[in-house]
Amino acid sequence: MSKIRVGLLFGGRSGEHEVSIRSAQAIATALRSDQNASKYELLPVYIGKDGVWQKGEIAQQVLASGEPLYLTDEKTTSTDLVPSPSLLPEATNFEEIDVWFPILHGPNGEDGTIQGLLTLMQVPFVGSGVLGSAIGMDKIAMKMIFSQAGLSQVKYKTVKRSQIWSNPCIFPKLCDELEAELGYPCFVKPANLGSSVGISKVRSRAELVTALDNAASYDRRIIIEAGVEARELECAVLGNDQPQASVVGEITYQSDFYDYETKYTEGKAAWFIPAQVSDNIANKIKEMAVQAFLALDAAGLARVDFFYVEKTGEVLINEINTLPGFTATSMYPQLWASSGISFSELVNQLIQLALERQPEVSPK
Numbered sequence: 001m002s003k004i005r006v007g008l009l010f011g012g013r014s015g016e017h018e019v020s021i022r023s024a025q026a027i028a029t030a031l032r033s034d035q036n037a038s039k040y041e042l043l044p045v046y047i048g049k050d051g052v053w054q055k056g057e058i059a060q061q062v063l064a065s066g067e068p069l070y071l072t073d074e075k076t077t078s079t080d081l082v083p084s085p086s087l088l089p090e091a092t093n094f095e096e097i098d099v100w101f102p103i104l105h106g107p108n109g110e111d112g113t114i115q116g117l118l119t120l121m122q123v124p125f126v127g128s129g130v131l132g133s134a135i136g137m138d139k140i141a142m143k144m145i146f147s148q149a150g151l152s153q154v155k156y157k158t159v160k161r162s163q164i165w166s167n168p169c170i171f172p173k174l175c176d177e178l179e180a181e182l183g184y185p186c187f188v189k190p191a192n193l194g195s196s197v198g199i200s201k202v203r204s205r206a207e208l209v210t211a212l213d214n215a216a217s218y219d220r221r222i223i224i225e226a227g228v229e230a231r232e233l234e235c236a237v238l239g240n241d242q243p244q245a246s247v248v249g250e251i252t253y254q255s256d257f258y259d260y261e262t263k264y265t266e267g268k269a270a271w272f273i274p275a276q277v278s279d280n281i282a283n284k285i286k287e288m289a290v291q292a293f294l295a296l297d298a299a300g301l302a303r304v305d306f307f308y309v310e311k312t313g314e315v316l317i318n319e320i321n322t323l324p325g326f327t328a329t330s331m332y333p334q335l336w337a338s339s340g341i342s343f344s345e346l347v348n349q350l351i352q353l354a355l356e357r358q359p360e361v362s363p364k
């Protein structure tokens, strides 16, 4: 029997490019190990920070080294679009791949763009489709859907880049409103990013001004949330129309918040799986995680992040990540390992879920 050819798509035009390379390395190892090696053939495809797709030796080299490849001018790493008719040149022959495994984090990959391309190409792929990916990526749209689904969350306000950059008269008024409605500390976030890139915890007007300017450099949509003092709990979801929730895990750290450095520097954060919470809280989180997944019409996988305010007993949903970090030590695979599914079996199940999934809309 011939092997299933898996196109592992990684890198991407995103502030989470480096994280994607690390996730792809772990998935590549899983595809080459255990029973997966006899079932799947790995075809890595790397998307550089310039947006150009590379397969073959170049993609293998990035996977092996773990280092991004700079083929063109570094200024193309900015979020400005660089029109190019040849982003997918001879690099990708879609017919040579049976199923795609996009492990791109952040914009231009986790946000429905790649999912739209693959849908148009009529090829199966791991993870959510256009709708779930786009809503899951945009924290403003996500919160509106969560609210509609009756899921409790922190108070928030939204702002556009243009309100910050091109309207100096309105800006102080905007800050007054944010302070009055959300208070300090609050969190300023680009709406479409992950790994805490562009996020600031702010405690004063001066910090608020700097944080808004910083977030606006990443995204034209910005969200500002009231800060909560809470335990951070996460739950993994796996499946298509009947998704299952994993055990719940907890993250602890010494830093001010769970920022990029804390996330990706060994020893800076500690995880407890399963989290030491009552069955009641764990069950509530599992239920809310599945509800969030279904509300977005997510598919395949997602990790849902929560705040547990112990003194009031409140559970607040923070966000859903439709392509969560996937290194061997990432929370998503670890939650499943503790729930009885090994890393390599998890990769196998995700590919099978992609192959089983029906096309979103069928022509009559």
Ligand SMILES: Nc1ncnc2c1ncn2[C@@H]1O[C@H](COP(=O)(O)OP(=O)(O)OP(=O)(O)O)[C@@H](O)[C@H]1O
Pocket (backbone or CB within 6 Å): 154, 187, 189, 193, 194, 195, 196, 197, 199, 225, 226, 227, 228, 229, 232, 257, 258, 259, 305, 318, 319, 321
């Ligand atoms: N409203 C809030 N109150 C308290 N802490 C917060 C709040 N929002 C964010 N944080 C802190 O910032 C971290 C990152 O926030 P969030 O999960 O929204 O960002 P992200 O970039 O999408 O992260 P991920 O890597 O999980 O995709 C949280 O884990 C938490 O430590």
Ligand SMILES: C[C@@H](N)C(=O)O
Pocket (backbone or CB within 6 Å): 016, 019, 105, 106, 193, 194, 195, 303, 321, 323, 324, 325, 326
């Ligand atoms: C990759 C990062 N956005 C995560 O959710 O783990």
Ligand SMILES: [Mg+2]
Pocket (backbone or CB within 6 Å): 193, 194, 195, 319, 320, 321
């Ligand atoms: Mg996120």
Ligand SMILES: [Mg+2]
Pocket (backbone or CB within 6 Å): 305, 318, 319
């Ligand atoms: Mg998060």
